[in-house]
Amino acid sequence: MKTVLPPSCPMESLLRVITGPWTIYILWVLSEQGPQRFGAIKRLVPGISTRVLTERLRMLEHSGVVWREQAMTIPPAVTYGLTERGAELRGVLDKLGAIARRWEAEGAFAKASPAAE
Amino acid sequence: MKTVLPPSCPMESLLRVITGPWTIYILWVLSEQGPQRFGAIKRLVPGISTRVLTERLRMLEHSGVVWREQAMTIPPAVTYGLTERGAELRGVLDKLGAIARRWEAEGAFAKASPAAE
DNA sequence: CGGCATCCTACGAGATACTG
DNA sequence: CAGTATCTCGTAGGATGCCG
16 A cells, blocks of 8 residues: 555554554464464464564554554564554444455355456 | 455455445445545545546445446446445444544554654 | 556565564 | 565556547
8 A cells, every 4th residue: 555645534443553464463363362472473464574474463463453562682572452442443344344244145246256257 | 554464354344345445435425425425535535536436436336335326328428335234334333443542542554753752 | 438558566464484 | 473664566547638
C-alpha cells in the first residue's frame, strides 16, 4: 500500500495497522495461541521474514495492539502478546471474518479463473 | 499491498478489497452521498487518479460491493452505488471507524513526532 | 464523459549476512 | 535468540495522452 493520504481519516491509520500482508496472521496467532516469543511467531507464520515480522510487531506495538516483554538475558527472550486494544480489535476482525467467509461462499472473491468458469 | 499469501484466509481477500489506499473513501462517498457518477466520485475523492479509481471500482464491483450502471449514450454516463454487501460492509467499517477515532484520541497513531516526545 | 494504454517512479518486502 | 543492515526486485500507483 502506498502512502498517499495526509491527514484525513483515523480509519486510514487503523487500516494501515491491520492491513499489512501478514498482520492479521500475527494477530491471529497471538490471539489463538496466546503470547509468543519472536521465533515462535516466525514459525507460526510460515514464510514471513524477520525484517517484516519485526516491522509489523513494531507497528502493532507502537499503536498499542501488542505488548512486548524483553528479558535482558544473554540469549535474549522477547515475548509478544495482545493488549486490550488487540482484543478489542479481534472482536471486529471476527465480524469481518464472518462476512468474509460468507462472501467467499457466495463467490465474491472468485478470482475470475481464466480457463474455468 | 503485496500479493504474497496464496490460499489461506478469506479475510485476506476481504481486506484486500477494502484496503487499497482510496477504497474506504470511495465507499464513504457512495455511502454518504449516495450513488454517483464516475466524474463525481473523482471530484469527491480529491487526488485519486482515473486509473486507480477505475481499478478500485472494478474490484469493488467484482466482489459485489458496488453496482455499476452504464448508460450507453454518446457522452457515456456511468453511475456507481453501494450494493447490499456494500451496506453490510459499512456496518462493520463504522464499528472500525469508531475504534479508530477513539484510538486516535488516545494517541495510538501518534507518528512518533521525531523532535517531540 | 468514462476509462484504457503507456511510461515511470517509489516504496514494500524477500533474501541474506552480520551483531549484541 | 532477536533483531538490524544492505541489496535487490516486483508491483502498486501517479501522470499523461488517446479513444469510443
